Amino acid sequence: MHIDNDRRRSWNRRGASFTLALSLVAATAACAGAGTGGGAGPSGGETASQEATSTGGEKVVLDYWDMQWGSPAFMNQLKDNVKQFNAEHPDIEVKFQQLAWGDYTQKLLSAVQAGNPPDIGGGDSGIPFNMDAQGQTLDISDLYAEWEKDGTFADMPDWAHEKWRYNGKAVGITWQFDQRAIFYRTDLFEAAGITPPTTWEELLAAAKALNKPDEGQIGIAFPGKQGSYDTDQFYMTFVMQAGGGLSDIDGNPTFDTPEQLAALKMVKELSQYAAPGTPSWTFTEVLKEFNQGKAAMAFGGGWFVGDIKKNAPQLADKIGVLPVLIGPGGKEAQHCVSFANPWMIYNQTKHPEQAKEFLRWMMKKENLQKLYASEPGGKWPVYKSLLDDPIYSEDPITAELAKQVVNQGVDYWYPNNAGAVGIGSMGTGIADIIVNPVLSGQVEPEAALADAQEKLGPLFVTEK
């Protein structure tokens, strides 16, 4: 009995020791994993090299997170740019991590909440505003001063940098534009004796004349699916051309306005000459329909050009780009949607000067030119002087698109970013509440806009 009790006690002690040791190992491994994978947050994101750097002399490690912006060629060039920076700056190592469009907001939100965001990051065209609302952006006004002085800004459309002057800070900088336009079949227009439209009325007339469902041809293809960011872009093009926007000078939402109503009615009317299934279409379906020769016009982006050349080469010399239309807003409102996509620095970075050095380097014209060149027609230049570059001047369609971007392209935050946070936090609200319900015939335009004003309005509340 005495011997059995001793043996049992011994086993219990061994078991306890073993279990404690196992728990400690697991906990240490978890903490080490969080340290090496994370950014520069205060919650233990430092790596050994960062710790060494804070004492001077060793390599600084920066985390740079950016989106899956384009083709493998483009992403490879982005990674090559990072490699080149690292090679030219032996005291800095930038680690790139790609984010997927499907869950980037969750990842960034979680990283910020965990105190572990990247040092530098890209994202959608409103991410710096959303991050600034959470106190996460580093002011890069000093970089702005440099760029003003050295002529960088003089070579950019104003909106490329004016957009990011916010709350007395410079919260980001545009590195590329993402353009939208209406493509058309030159041969179909010629055969029907129609000249390319320049106004809303002409567009409606052309879509009507070219809509031949019995012959398997639709007048115009555009996205309308709920839950898709593709859907709001066609609508917003008309909102801007109507002289409207998403917020007024005081940052109040402006959904329920005559301009938005005019735009929504225009889209509804155009949908008569689009595919009946438009409420379930994204850009993917639009492009496929255009490539198959079943649409006389299609609303899309710069990537359409490359895709058509690759997948529908027989159409490559039969497509054109409509000029930016003049709507009820007149020539002053003759705009196209062109998202100003930014880079920003997170203020939790432990190495702000090195992060600014990386941003400065990446923004150099020669380095951005390499990115643009890797996917011609995929990304649009932030430097006006690049319009003469062969990337944008050799192909007539690409040249026309590039001119539209530089001369007439703006995005949802135009003309003022007072409502920046509200605009950036709508998600697919415009598609879900305004466009899709009207396209699917479930809601009238007036009711949809009133609903949007009520449901999305609270997002625009700011601290006074």
Add this chain to the structure above:
Amino acid sequence: MTTTTELPDVRAARDRAGKIALLRRRTTAYWLILPSVLFLGAIVFYPLVVGLAEGFRNHNRLQPWLIRFNGIDNYVKALGDREVLLALRTSFVMVIGIVGLSYLLGLAGALVLDRQFRGRGVYRALILVPWVIPPVVAYISWQWMLNDQSGVINNVLLQLGLIDHPVLWLADPRLAMVSLIAVGTWSRFPFMTITILAALSAIDREITDAAAIDGANKWQIFRSITFPMILPISVIGTLLQAIWTFNDFGLPFVLTGGGPANATTPLILLSYKEAFQRYNIGYGTSLAIISMVLMLGLGAIYLRMQKRQGVYE
């Protein structure tokens, strides 16, 4: 001589010694499960507690000055929100449609595959294909097949003369729900098939043979013998499917985006949009918790069924 005052003390001491001995015997077991408990605590219980707390807060990440404890306001708002009630209804329609149809298909498939025929093994493997294809891949493929202009389903129906214009499988609110249920059924019925097949395999053939000898026809055998014997596993299978389907985010997100006009937005998708698109963490979490409470109810029924079957003591 023993006095009466000694006996209670002796008894108490003996009880205490017994408890200490029992505790010592169990100590090793507790030590061994400690890592799992810590792990579960970190990845399940801690987020759950934080999530529960968030549900009682007004918390929008982009409006930090408004963050505060607001009691049950989120839940009161949710239960009075037309959009939430519509999403709840959509969730239940999805569950009833998908689980019901996948059970019927699964039952039919299991009854066929329970018979002896040539190549049965191959068909048993093939029937698993919808279940093993990664869900997002499957849903995107279905999205293309259901496209009104270039989808293969409409093209075949038009060629066969069964329709004279394209059917709006994903663009009409009612048809979109039908499409959602059809695709969900297709991806889930293999699980029901193999579950019911396992139950059928456990039925003693002598019972059904004896019934046949006594003059019972196939329907009578199925109704009086087979179905009652597979009923317990059927109930458990449908309960599990109901829980999984209620929480299925991928299917509506990929196939329809929740549209058109919110016709196919279940509660889980609405919760996601609130929390991750509108940064409304508090309200989005409260919707997820409402979903969790409903599923806890189903889970409780599931455990009770298991207990009745003697799985747990």
